[in-house]
Amino acid sequence: MYERKNECGKGAKMKKLLIVDDSPFFRGIVKDALFKPESGFTEDTLKVVEAKNKETTFSQIDAHNPDLVILDVVMEDSERAGVEILKEIRKLHPALKVIILSSVGQTDIVKECEEYGIIEYLEKPFEPEKLITVVKKYL
């Protein structure tokens, strides 16, 4: 308890990250990777919130104001769900940092996403170390 207080006392601001993926399995995998011991993140320094579609993405953004979004592209309702969400994010939250996490071989969609402004593009399946490095770079 003491340590926790101490950390807050230092003014270490809790970072917030939003995972958007329709698959609970993948949300679990991403979350697990972020809290691996080598990442240095703990539940006291990083808050992870989740969304499974466009609607919940924006309600979560409004509720938590995340610093970073990890966004899947192909979702249950559309092959381009991620692109549509990204467009909307740019309209409503122009400065919000977005990382695309999508399956291999979707170069066309990635190019399109790049036009709307993303900070990084990662492919599934990913190495946890790579995800940690990228997330730490921007948080």
Added chain:
Amino acid sequence: MKEEDLNKHKEAFLNEAQGYVNKMNAILIELEKTPGNVDQFHELYRAVHTLKSMSATMQYIEFSKLCHAIEDLLETIKTKKMKLGKCIDVLFECIDFIKMLLGNIEAGKEEENASVPIKKIFVCINEKLTKKKQIFTQETARLHAGIEKVKSIEVKANKLDALLNLVEELLINKMKLEGIEDSLQNAELTSTVQTIGRVISELQYHIMQIRMVQIGFVFNQFLRMSRDLAKQQDKLVVLNIRGADIGLDRSIVDEISESLVHLVRNAIDHGLEPPDVREKLNKPAQGEIKLSASRIKDFVHIEISDDGQGVDYNALKKQGLQNKLITENATLDEIHNLIFSGLSTSKSITSVSGRGLGLDIVKQKIESIGGTIRVHSSPNKGTTFSIEVPHTLAVVKALFVKVRQRIYAIPVANIERVVISEQDTIKNTIDQEAIILENQEVPIIRLQKLFGGKNAISIKQPTVIVRREEEKLGLTVDELMTTEEVVIKPLNPYINESKHFSGSAMIGSGEIVLILDIAQLFSMQPVVKRNVI
């Protein structure tokens, strides 16, 4: 991702995947009724796509390969604007197969090979693409030739195993028959036994041929793996394959493919530099990995080489010296071989970090099937791993020896020669006995002692000299017997613990003999002496 990390997600995977399978079934049923339903088709596509990513993340190779093939089929249908037509049956079959794979995963069993449904998918794709062109020629051909004859058939691998077992029975009975023939001395019997012997050898040869798998089967899987890995790490890689048609027994392919994956991964992860670094070094931005196979007598030689940064020789030497694994005047090869000692996991070898991780296990695995692995590396030019494995595992020629009234087998491939060592030529040092052969000290292991007896000192002791690469080792036995071909069987797990044996075989008398694991006996040696006196 590590296996233990993934296990946590197995349940979530199974739940979600099962949901997708049900959904795919429902969509297909719907599409069968209304093939033009674009929305349903896209939903199917998305389900397969997600399953592919999920299974790849969980490292279920067969599963993700199958999903990838289904995706290819759907893509072809989409872009060529073709109807689902006959493919719908194949798609149903694929879903059933996925369901079975999920069952395997749930039961903790190994994944079943998905090559059968994948093949069907490709037949479907090719048929669709070439159907129009072929219609005319096929019709004419049918008129001329009638029904096409079946030239090759698919046989389940376990049926081949059963055939091999029968050959083993035959071999044992042949040996019995030879015993009878010896005691009866009947000319007619002798010639019949000889004929039977020849027929059995031929039968065995043909079965071994059928069991051969082309190494290309493994190599070709690396094309995609290297592409994906390179992409992940922003590297440019071209993979060149040579000798893909070289045949290897299925059991050997099973044993080595994991090691090959490891070496190719290593080459991309740690060998090849990023394009900008390569250009600074005046190398082409695109790195090259070469996979080649060739047959040398009873062995298959496999080489995996990259043109990357090479092993950090100095750091490796320093580590080797610190750990007293080498001496100051160690040769280049000796230093390179440290890579197999699990050394370079150490933090101080930063530029090759991870290079050594697991390479000790690769070496162990290859040696356990009677193979060898060597490494050669030059700074900035690259690293080459050379592997030699026997082209078949199942049948080996072995020398039978008697130790403490029991018979053991030593694979002939490992034997250098047999000598009769006289007690007074055996040199005794503190922890090791050795005999002197051509001015070279060859350490010996007394099998009598190893197998629980006292040091039986007899004046003349038969000693089998075995070798592993340049090293030699003498094994003293009580009696030398015959040389025979034996069919190797895996050991019962409880015997395996003793680690001196690589397998077992049955001989004519019905007795089970244990086959000595030469690689293990070598690794028992504390220091192998090579000093010339």
